[in-house]
Amino acid sequence: MNPATRLLLIEDDPQLGRALLKSLNDSVYATSWARSVEDGDLYLQTQRFDAILLDLGLPDGSGLDVLKHMRRRNDLTPVLILTARDAVEDRVRGLDGGADDYLVKPFAIPELLSRVRALVRRSSGFASSLWRLGELTLDVDARVLRVADTAVDLSPREFQLLYLLARNAGRVVSRASLEEGVFDLGEEPESNAIEVHIHHLRRKLGGQRIRTVRGLGYLLEAE
Ligand code: CA
Numbered sequence: 001m002n003p004a005t006r007l008l009l010i011e012d013d014p015q016l017g018r019a020l021l022k023s024l025n026d027s028v029y030a031t032s033w034a035r036s037v038e039d040g041d042l043y044l045q046t047q048r049f050d051a052i053l054l055d056l057g058l059p060d061g062s063g064l065d066v067l068k069h070m071r072r073r074n075d076l077t078p079v080l081i082l083t084a085r086d087a088v089e090d091r092v093r094g095l096d097g098g099a100d101d102y103l104v105k106p107f108a109i110p111e112l113l114s115r116v117r118a119l120v121r122r123s124s125g126f127a128s129s130l131w132r133l134g135e136l137t138l139d140v141d142a143r144v145l146r147v148a149d150t151a152v153d154l155s156p157r158e159f160q161l162l163y164l165l166a167r168n169a170g171r172v173v174s175r176a177s178l179e180e181g182v183f184d185l186g187e188e189p190e191s192n193a194i195e196v197h198i199h200h201l202r203r204k205l206g207g208q209r210i211r212t213v214r215g216l217g218y219l220l221e222a223e
Contacts, residue, residue, distance in 0.1 A: 005029050006029070006031075007029045007030070007031045008044065010035075010039070010040040011082065012055060012057070017033055020053070020109075020112070021033050023109045024116070032047070035059075036061075037066050040052075040066040044066070044069075044070055048077075049077050052066075052078070053080050053112075054081050054082060055082050056082075056084075063081065064093060064097055067094065067097050067099055068097055071097065071098040071163070071181065072160065078119045078120070079100055083104055096173055096177035097180070097181065098164065098167050098181070101115055101118075131166055133169055133220070136205065138162065138166060147206055155200075158200060158201050164182070169221070170222030171219065172216045173218055175218070177217070179194055198212075
């Protein structure tokens with residue numbers, strides 16, 4: 001394991017936080033500890049991490065807010081959700097929102113370390129900020145889509161939409177999750193706004209790579 005692997009732990013429970021910090025740092029990770037949504041946002045906007053461990057119940061909001069803020073900035077750092085709530089809905093929301101994995105509390109430290117290793121290993125594919133799926137390449141920094149070798153301009157919303165679908169390629173993403181990921185809180189999109197953006201995306205992608213799964217949502221075909 002690279003000793004320079006940097007983790008951000010976002011967890012408000014002081015006892016659990018201290019214990020995790022010690023275990024992670026003993027395992028050659030350099031770990032920073034944020035205790036709130038605000039704190040987490042600040043760390044993420046000022047430093048680079050290899051993976052995020054994210055608690056959901058934070059004093060000033062939900063960990064899902066931190067996740068949403070990062071994904072909206074196209075920050076692809078992998079996220080492992082640590083949740084005491086084992087409600088299916090929270091997990092689905094987390095995974096739909098772009099989390100990579102989740103672990104239900106209480107968990108054993110070796111299990112956590114093994115998940116973190118897997119996450120960091122997988123994330124090395126994102127080091128160049130390029131996301132590839134078949135002949136599609138998303139350049140997250142430049143916000144450019146390439147189909148085969150041709151650059152295709154996307155509006156910020158189209159980009160975000162494609163990003164959410166790509167992140168979940170091969171799985172259905174609900175319309176509600178897409179709306180939540182694409183529009184700001186308080187914005188009131190037209191009821192067919194997602195359909196319209198999907199329509200434009202399909203044209204730009206060429207072909208029917210985005211499938212409508214009636215009554216459920218949309219799915220980007222995994223190749
Ligand atoms: Ca908590």
